[in-house]
Amino acid sequence: MARLLYFGRLADATGTPLETIDLPASIADTSALRQWIDAEHGSSGALLENTVRLAINNEIASEPAPVSNADEIAFMPPVGGG
């Protein structure tokens, strides 16, 4: 199972800050993941934006990057400090 996190406004776009989900076998990289999960949640492209960075297992990913069903994957809008 993959653990998906949605930070900031993306929790509003997906309806959840956090979900544990079985990635389909066809979802092998961040590009496929973005497309698929944005459609799943009806997020209207919010998860596809260039300014949204992905972190895989707490490290910022250089995309496209491979994803596996054991990863924690975070969708991160631009960070603006505290």
Place this chain on the structure above:
Amino acid sequence: MARLLYFGRLADATGTPLETIDLPASIADTSALRQWIDAEHGSSGALLENTVRLAINNEIASEPAPVSNADEIAFMPPVGGG
């Protein structure tokens, strides 16, 4: 009676931080005061230095300035902050 204050190292040069003294009638301005009081205390010119400023009644004096027997006169070495 005039009240004379010696700040910083000048208290060492005069042997006192503070004295109340009757100014002789001949001591009418800061220039005469410096000469006379430096000699009185054997301060070897410490009270004559240009970098030593005088304050009369808590205001820095533009010298030579008149002094009277009712004044508080402070001898101030350069101030260097706290």
Place this chain on the structure above:
Amino acid sequence: MITLSDTSFDPGAALADFTARAEGAGAIVSFTGLVRPDARTGAVNTLTLQAYSPMTERGIKAAVSEAETRWPLNASMVIHRVGDMAPGEPIVFVATASAHRRAAFEGADFLMDYLKTEAVFWKKETGPTGSTWIEPRDEDYADSARWADTQG
């Protein structure tokens, strides 16, 4: 010492602790950031900060290490709130200690620029008209860019 706290903290107590730890220092600078009642989107009842641990802490640690490389700091301290805060509550406390005041001022200023512009936080303001997620604005980057001049 870096702390992310989901409960309110007392800047005075933090400075007292830090001063006790900063033995031998001559200069201590502290910065306290407070929730303002008049933030970017108008009246604010609640400010919410989200962090992503341990990425957020890792970024702050790296900024502290960079500050300690650039300036001779005896000690430094960062406390940052996460979660919901009311106006007037402390958001952030940064302290730096050094032999001389210039290093302490610049180190604290540098850390605050990092924390206010680059640190891994997401921020939401909630007021009478609803909630808004706040994303970076240009002015924030200008402050942070001041330090680039002194690099390399």
Place this chain on the structure above:
Amino acid sequence: MITLSDTSFDPGAALADFTARAEGAGAIVSFTGLVRPDARTGAVNTLTLQAYSPMTERGIKAAVSEAETRWPLNASMVIHRVGDMAPGEPIVFVATASAHRRAAFEGADFLMDYLKTEAVFWKKETGPTGSTWIEPRDEDYADSARWADTQG
């Protein structure tokens, strides 16, 4: 609020008081100066500061007024020790509050430059080899001169 104190004070308590007073501010900067055990003339057992009241307070008040003219400060506070101090004891505490951090940092920095270079104090260091009165050195004036650029 300006205080010359002939007894020790607690910087943490001062910051707590100031923060409580600075309602509506977003940024508070504090500076605490401590007696270092290794001052200019070598090992120091006692630092002595002399002030000349009310000239000393008058000068500090003028510097605070100037800071409040130059930067939009909600509040400011200066506590300065006089008399005999031991290493590690606080000498000075300055705090500034503003809506934004840049004004708070610069206001505190400006006040400290005044207090460390121009304020009406005389300073004596006493160590194992005796006492020395410390008079200004060039480095101090360089810090203070930084502000002249922004004048007039």
